[in-house]
Every structure is written in structure tokens, then in C-alpha cells.
Amino acid sequence: MSKSAKVFASLVLCAAATAFAVSSGDAQQPAAPKSAQVATKLGLGRAALTEEVKAWDTDVRPDGKGLPVGKGTAKQGDELFQAQCASCHGEFGQGVGRWPVLAGGEGTLKADRPDKTVGSFWPDLSTVYDYIKRAMPYGNAQSLSNDDVYALVAYILTMNDIIKDDNFELNEKNFTSVKMPNASAFYDDDRETAEKEFWKKDPCMKDCRPVQKVIGRAINVDVTPEGKSGPKVD
Numbered sequence: 001m002s003k004s005a006k007v008f009a010s011l012v013l014c015a016a017a018t019a020f021a022v023s024s025g026d027a028q029q030p031a032a033p034k035s036a037q038v039a040t041k042l043g044l045g046r047a048a049l050t051e052e053v054k055a056w057d058t059d060v061r062p063d064g065k066g067l068p069v070g071k072g073t074a075k076q077g078d079e080l081f082q083a084q085c086a087s088c089h090g091e092f093g094q095g096v097g098r099w100p101v102l103a104g105g106e107g108t109l110k111a112d113r114p115d116k117t118v119g120s121f122w123p124d125l126s127t128v129y130d131y132i133k134r135a136m137p138y139g140n141a142q143s144l145s146n147d148d149v150y151a152l153v154a155y156i157l158t159m160n161d162i163i164k165d166d167n168f169e170l171n172e173k174n175f176t177s178v179k180m181p182n183a184s185a186f187y188d189d190d191r192e193t194a195e196k197e198f199w200k201k202d203p204c205m206k207d208c209r210p211v212q213k214v215i216g217r218a219i220n221v222d223v224t225p226e227g228k229s230g231p232k233v234d
Contacts (some may be wrong), residue, residue, distance in 0.1 A: 075166040080155070
């Protein structure tokens, strides 16, 4: 048995023994919280503090759940964007070099080379807030305040002509009222229905395809070199 497997087996046995001891104790004692029980059984770690959970629980959902209290205007966002974002994304969200383009691309999604920007492709505004708050600016992530992020999101909306007023104030109360242009083009994953043929309980395991026939050989079309060495390359 490997060393890691032995350690895991020991932990399991310790947990089982502790669980038996707890279950055979005084039934009148109040039960400890589940997280505390786990820590007691394994002898590892401690229950997470409320502030520690809050520090990690920062995701923002499309329905607005998780949005912090804050506010910011597109005009304020413009100043922030030029100072902290334009070096990669361009002054107007057009992108610099290979850095992502944030604006434009409307009507290009059916083209051979679609421009998938915030305005042309993203279905939910919450993704913009969540990503900026979590990962931007590049190299200095999570340095922006909640108000800064609201202002930047508002500015990105103006760059994509989703809102027209530079003084528009975006906040946690009106956030979900903003509808993205491509939101209706997304749909639930339907592979269970659309690709049902691939999910058979009894899949074909033999003679599933017609026998392939050889219709020509390289020697017949004169593509095999006659010499034993390849051509000289300078």
C-alpha cells in the first residue's frame, strides 16, 4: 500500500472510531455544528469564520444575487478606464495588440471571423462586474473598489451604445434592469435531446460502420519516391 493510501486509511479509521465514541456518549448533550464535528473527528483544521467565507463568496449571478452595495457613473468609469485599462484594451475598447476587444462587433456573430465583445456576445451584465472585480486590472487584481467596478461597467456599456448617458449611475438596485443585446440568443444545453443517438444504453460495439474499401494506392498515382533518400534541402 502506498504511503498516501496508508495515511488516508488511518484517517478513515480514526474518524470511524471517534464517530463511535461520540454516538455512544451522553444522548442529552446538544449536538455540535457539523463543521465542528468534522474538525473534531479528523483533528484537522477548524470551522471557517464568517468573514473568511465572505472574502471568498464574491461571485455575482445574472439575477443580481451577490452584487455589493455601490454606485458609479460612466463618466467616472471613463477616467478609471483610461488610467488602468486602456493600455491593454485601448481608449475606446478596441483592444491593443492581442489584448481583448471590449466594444463593437455588433452583427458579426454569423461571420467567418466574429467579434465576440461585451456588447456583441456576452449575455449577462453580471459577468462583466464579476470578472472585473475578481481579475482586473491585469497584474493588480482585486485592487478596485465596488464603486470603481460599477463605474467601469457603466463606461463599458456606453462604449457599446447600450446606455447613452455618460451621467447614468449604475448601482446594485438598477443593475439587473440593463439588458444585453445578445441575451436572447443563448439557450439551455439541449444535448441530451439533440444528441440522444450518442447516449444509447446499448451502444454498438461491432460492425458499426460499413467496411472501408481501398480505392487507390500511392504507387499507382506515382507519389512514392523511387530513390531511397529524400531530396536535398538547402
